[in-house]
Amino acid sequence: MADVPTVRFSPNGRAVAAIGSRGTVRGWSVDVDHVAEDVCRLSRDHHWDRLLPDRPVAEACPS
Structure with missing residues (x-):
């Protein structure tokens, strides 16, 4: 599994994004x-x- 150096929640708390070491961004609704x-x-x-x-x-x- 790749390292995930940055994880952030949206200001309203309804989404989360992970930014990988290669600049890949993935987002999910929470x-x-x-x-x-x-x-x-x-x-x-x-x-x-x-x-x-x-x-x-x-x-x-x-x-």
Whole structure:
């Protein structure tokens, strides 16, 4: 794994960025609502029943 010399949160605390030693920048949302929406959207489209067979998608991700 490469070294990550710099990690910073956005001013509003909803995103984090990591800047690698070669100048590569990667960013992620850490906003719980945004992440939950993405997980639910992707799960509806891809194999929810296979991944979480005991929990209906409608229960975990209300429309």
